[in-house]
Amino acid sequence: MDIEAIAQERRPRSLAQGLSSLRTCLVKCKDKAVDLGRSIKKLGQDDPRRVIHSLKVGLALTLVSLIYYVRPFYDSYGISGMWAVLTVTVVFEFTVGATLSKGLNRGFATFSAGALGVGAQHLACLFGEEGEPIVLGVLVFLLAGAATFTRFFPRIKARYDYGILIFILTFSMVTVSGYRVEKLLELAHQRLSTIIIGGATCIIVSIFLCPVWAGEDLHKLIILHLEKLAIFLEGFGSEYFQSVNEDKPVISTEEKTFLLGYKSILTSKNMEESLANFARWEPRHGRFQFHHPWKQYLKIGALVRQCAYRIEALNGYLNSDLQAPPTFNKRIQEPCLKITSESSKALTMLASAIKLMTDPSLASLHLHNSEIAVDNLKILLKTTSLEDTELLSIVPAATVASILIQVVKCVEEIYQAVNELSDLANFKSAVKPKVSPEKPQAQLLIHLGVVKPVVNIGGNKGDVVVTVLDDKIPENENNSRANYPDQPL
Numbered sequence: 249m250d251i252e253a254i255a256q257e258r259r260p261r262s263l264a265q266g267l268s269s270l271r272t273c274l275v276k277c278k279d280k281a282v283d284l285g286r287s288i289k290k291l292g293q294d295d296p297r298r299v300i301h302s303l304k305v306g307l308a309l310t311l312v313s314l315i316y317y318v319r320p321f322y323d324s325y326g327i328s329g330m331w332a333v334l335t336v337t338v339v340f341e342f343t344v345g346a347t348l349s350k351g352l353n354r355g356f357a358t359f360s361a362g363a364l365g366v367g368a369q370h371l372a373c374l375f376g377e378e379g380e381p382i383v384l385g386v387l388v389f390l391l392a393g394a395a396t397f398t399r400f401f402p403r404i405k406a407r408y409d410y411g412i413l414i415f416i417l418t419f420s421m422v423t424v425s426g427y428r429v430e431k432l433l434e435l436a437h438q439r440l441s442t443i444i445i446g447g448a449t450c451i452i453v454s455i456f457l458c459p460v461w462a463g464e465d466l467h468k469l470i471i472l473h474l475e476k477l478a479i480f481l482e483g484f485g486s487e488y489f490q491s492v493n494e495d496k497p498v499i500s501t502e503e504k505t506f507l508l509g510y511k512s513i514l515t516s517k518n519m520e521e522s523l524a525n526f527a528r529w530e531p532r533h534g535r536f537q538f539h540h541p542w543k544q545y546l547k548i549g550a551l552v553r554q555c556a557y558r559i560e561a562l563n564g565y566l567n568s569d570l571q572a573p574p575t576f577n578k579r580i581q582e583p584c585l586k587i588t589s590e591s592s593k594a595l596t597m598l599a600s601a602i603k604l605m606t607d608p609s610l611a612s613l614h615l616h617n618s619e620i621a622v623d624n625l626k627i628l629l630k631t632t633s634l635e636d637t638e639l640l641s642i643v644p645a646a647t648v649a650s651i652l653i654q655v656v657k658c659v660e661e662i663y664q665a666v667n668e669l670s671d672l673a674n675f676k677s678a679v680k681p682k683v684s685p686e687k688p689q690a691q692l693l694i695h696l697g698v699v700k701p702v703v704n705i706g707g708n709k710g711d712v713v714v715t716v717l718d719d720k721i722p723e724n725e726n727n728s729r730a731n732y733p734d735q736p737l
Contacts, residue, residue: 291350297460298342300458301460304457307453307457309333311335312333312449314448316329321504325442326438328439329442331439331442332449333350333446335443335445335446335450336449337352339447339450342460343381343523343526344454344530345462345523345526345527345529345530346462348451348526348529348530349410349449350448352411353410353411354447357412357418358418358439362419362439365421366422368422369384369422369423369432369581371383377610380411391416392416395412396416399412406521407528429622435444455531461530462523462526462527462530463542464533466542466545467602469520470548470549471599471602474596474599475599476598477555477556477559477592477595478591478592478599479592480559480563481509481559481655481716484566488565488584488648489581489585507563507566510559510563513552514553517553520545520546520549524542524612528542540673543672545669546663547668548665552662554658555659558651558658559655562648562652579632580615580649584652586618586621587625588590590615590618591655593614594615594618594659594663595662597611597614601675602666604676605675605676606670607677608666611663619660622653622656624650649662653687
């Protein structure tokens with residue numbers, strides 16, 4: 249009886265524990281599903297083009313599947329229609345350039361390898377049944393080995409690596425299978441035709457349906473990197489010298505995230521090279537010509553990364569425990585702030601010039617100002633007396649000053665590279681204020697009636713008091729009279 253009573257008491261407990269475990273498992277599954285949904289939503293919101301690309305791939309696969317579904321197409325191509333589906337699966341990429349690169353590589357490699365394979369088969373037939381497999385084996389060995397060796401050339405690997413792989417695969421399949429297959433030409437024709445259909449479908453859908461251009465992405469990426477450098481330099485000066493200026497509020501850690509945006513530049517080399525490689529395959533689109541100087545973007549990107557590495561060194565001194573004496577910091581504060589401010593403005597102007605594809609010469613003024621600040625900083629460093637100050641105590645601040653001087657040199661090199669890009673890509677001339685060189689600004693305003701002179705009656709006749717009525721300068725005198733009819737002649 250006691251055993252039965254104990255068993256009856258344990259049954260409800262076991263049932264309750266089982267239900268609790270099931271409830272916990274369901275809650276965990278629900279949380280994971282919610283997290284998965286949020287991650288999918290965030291992935292789509294970060295770049296909506298990813299959703300569109302997925303739909304484009306689905307559309308391309310549906311179109312080429314008609315070769316297998318529609319009876320007349322199936323009678324013409326047979327089971328080889330699956331090669332069209334396979335081609336879409338491996339060729340369709342996110343950008344137009346990548347799709348064109350893979351599609352054209354696959355098409356030309358398949359055609360050339362198929363033609364060589366058929367030729368090798370006919371050549372091997374001349375040596376009889378016993379010599380045919382030997383000749384085919386030798387040809388496969390020679391061509392596959394030579395094609396594989398060409399993949400080690402950097403330029404070939406960057407642009408034609410996928411095509412060489414398809415060449416080796418197709419040539420081996422045609423030569424090996426041709427030894428047992430009687431209708432070799434028909435089989436090669438069917439496979440080549442379906443591969444061309446699949447590749448053409450990918451290219452057409454990629455170009456004409458919400459295209460994503462690799463060149464445009466590279467263009468925007470370089471602009472973004474320049475802006476990130478400008479943002480860091482703009483905030484670094486006040487952040488570093490905030491301990492000196494007690495009146496300025498201290499920036500909290502949460503508000504310092506703008507100082508970390510440059511870190512993505514340090515690892516962007518592979519992305520830039522990939523986009524530049526795909527951009528060379530793209531046709532003319534938007535503001536970009538067919539032979540747009542994409543290599544120059546790589547040069548600018550390399551210089552931007554060099555500047556980012558120096559900025560990485562500057563960032564290490566923001567939270568450093570080693571601080572220079574306040575007196576030394578105050579001495580170098582003004583030229584350092586001038587350097588960071590003017591360099592930031594120069595980088596912003598360069599980013600704007602690339603974005604608008606205009607002449608970057610307007611940034612030269614800020615570069616000149618930063619060079620003047622560098623000269624002033626060098627003079628201060630040379631004239632600093634070390635009698636009352638320990639040498640080790642000023643090393644951090646002196647290092648920061650030295651790095652800032654190197655940053656200015658990097659910005660100058662970036663400016664020169666952007667100038668070269670402007671010349672190669674035929675950027676538009678920058679819009680400059682049009683003022684007649686014969687007349688000073690004040691005389692021009694008086695002549696146009698925008699400024700009314702008032703003679704100082706009680707004083708010297710040579711002194712003139714002017715009152716500015718409007719800061720806009722009309723294009724000509726007739727427009728001025730139309731806009732200001734009450735002005736005296």
